[in-house]
Amino acid sequence: MLAFALSLTAVLLLAAGYVVGARHRRGREKTLRTTLDEQSEKLTLVEHELLRRSHLDPVTELPTQQPFQEFLEREWRRAAREDLPLSLIMVEVDHFRAYSDRVGKPRGDACLKTVADALRKCIRRPADFLARYGPGKFGVVLGSVSQEGALALAEALRASVEGLKFPNPVSATGPTLTLSLGVASAMPQRNAQWQDIELIATAERALAHAKEAGRNRVALAPAQ
Numbered sequence: 001m002l003a004f005a006l007s008l009t010a011v012l013l014l015a016a017g018y019v020v021g022a023r024h025r026r027g028r029e030k031t032l033r034t035t036l037d038e039q040s041e042k043l044t045l046v047e048h049e050l051l052r053r054s055h056l057d058p059v060t061e062l063p064t065q066q067p068f069q070e071f072l073e074r075e076w077r078r079a080a081r082e083d084l085p086l087s088l089i090m091v092e093v094d095h096f097r098a099y100s101d102r103v104g105k106p107r108g109d110a111c112l113k114t115v116a117d118a119l120r121k122c123i124r125r126p127a128d129f130l131a132r133y134g135p136g137k138f139g140v141v142l143g144s145v146s147q148e149g150a151l152a153l154a155e156a157l158r159a160s161v162e163g164l165k166f167p168n169p170v171s172a173t174g175p176t177l178t179l180s181l182g183v184a185s186a187m188p189q190r191n192a193q194w195q196d197i198e199l200i201a202t203a204e205r206a207l208a209h210a211k212e213a214g215r216n217r218v219a220l221a222p223a224q
Helices: 002-054 065-082 096-103 105-122 147-162 196-212
Strands: 086-093 129-134 137-143 179-186 218-220
Touching (some): 065 129, 065 137, 086 105, 096 105, 105 129, 105 147
Parallel strands (some): 179 218
16 A cells, blocks of 8 residues: 555656646746747847948938939829829039048048038928938928928028038139929829939939039929
8 A cells, every 4th residue: 555655646746847847947948938029029120220330321321322212202102193293303502522531531431421411301291201312412302392381491401501601712603502402293194114313313404503603502304
């Protein structure tokens, strides 16, 4: 009888140990799954942040050319669907390359940041898109804005930077920092193909016209 009791006790202890061990393993597995889920979530957040930063210019913290192009295409398609105007402003800091060569890259970068901050303050609609488009250049996409509205905003952008009185010792235009701006507008047709190149090219021609006319001004592309 004693031997049976001892055997039964051993079996019960073994079973209890198995149950405790199984619970412990399940607890460890649950903890491990939770940890893996947390690490996966953190990795996803890091990936999203890296992607976001890869689309931001490190100097001005504005979107770069790729998101600018993507936004412009979306706005073009929306304008075509809803029969709305679409406008684009190309902006260039006058004599920026010569300025940066004279004062050095760090001060050149500081100049660009100052310009970007001034442009931001003038662009108040959340739907408008400001980006750094290249060395000394910026682009602005204006959905649902006519040519007249785009010209008015471009003039406000020009005046805001001129009003900074930021010294530019190499400028042949004047003693302070100035902008040249080109405006292009379109009324996409419902069945029109995506034509970002044409709109950008028209704005670039307008910008070239502003520079040829003496800089520190807003221009439309001359008729072809």
